[in-house]
Amino acid sequence: MIPSYEPDEQLVELCEALVTSGITDICIVDDGSGEEYRSIFDRIETTYADENVRILRHSVNMGKGRALKTAFQDLLEHRQGLIGCVTADSDGQHTPKDIYRCMQELAGHPDSLIMGCRRFDGEDVPLKSRYGNELTRSVCQYLCGINVSDTQTGLRGIPAAFMKHLLNVPGDRFEFETRMLIECRDRVEILEIPIETVYDSKENHRTHFDPIKDSIRIYKIFGVMFLKYVFSSLSSCVIDLVLFAFFCKLLRGGGGSWYVMAATVAARVISAVYNYLINYRFVFRSNKSHSGSAMRYAMLAIIQMCASALLVTGGVMLFRGVSETLIKVVVDGCLFFISYYVQRKVVF
Secondary structure (H helix, E strand, C coil): CEEECCCCHHHHHHHHHHHHCCCCCEEEEEECCCHHHHHHHHHHHHHCHHHCEEEEEECCCCCHHHHHHHHHHHHHHHCCCCCEEEECCCCCCCCHHHHHHHHHHHHHCCCEEEEEECCCCCCCCCHHHHHHHHHHHHHHHHHHCCCCCCCCCCCEEEEHHHHHHHCCCCCCCCHHHHHHHHHCCCCCEEEEEECCCCCCCCCCCCCCCCCCHHHHHHHHHHHHHHHHHHHHHHHHHHHHHHHHHHHHHHHCCCCCCHHHHHHHHHHHHHHHHHHHHHHHHHHCCCCCCHHHHHHHHHHHHHHHHHHHHHHHHHHHHHCCCCCHHHHHHHHHHHHHHHHHHHHHHHHC
16 A cells, blocks of 8 residues: 655556566555646556556545555455555655565564564664654653654554554544554554665655654654643642642641641542542553552552652752752652653553
């Protein structure tokens, strides 16, 4: 399956190479390229009509994600016993040999997402591609727990059942491929195969990936995920303070200062239960049993509290003259990010 927008002759060359190599079940989506490019699609459709090469069309440009969904829907409706599909880009970055390897891997692992991953350590790899991929890879691994060497590769073997699930996943442009990776978590195994890294040196070659707009769309996905965690933590803090004040007012007057301890414990228990439930369902969308997750969460909370107390105490002793509050802000800030990783990796 090849999504294509305003293609050049490389799409024709790719189709010819695929058919010549024996790959004749090809679906191309014209993503609203317009009349100027219709001749390219018509030529492909006419030339390879007997080779089961079909063209699906969007009236206007709707984005790569929407083009993928259009093909998914068509294939799921009209192909009985479908194993899945292999997606490839139309700009010549994927060779017929690698596409065929991806097909073989999908046939052998029909329940896994196959990723044809490029190498980014060659001398001919542009620096922006190398560092851009490394940054996205690191962020994706930390925030989502998805560790793949090439997060933006368009060469993927997608199982039929996963195709059906992806029809309901938001995202119509390049960010859809990132969402696809996130949806694999606890659902589909990811298998990588190394592929040839091809960078077109033609001056007139252009990509439809907007480095600003599309990067914002991709990182917005990661940002929203982490902001959910921030919201959960801040709202828990507010609830803890409000409940502490409420219980102090309720219990005060009985004599002594025991009510402060009681109010602290009661407020912390309720806010912790709230934080656990929000993180379980809203932040990490866990499907693990509550018994195990709740126990691990409680242990993490105790360890984090002890670590904070020890590190702040040590910081005050080591950096004399520095505000205790400032030291606590630094320590708890570091523990905040560590806690996110542990909750994603271990708790939920």
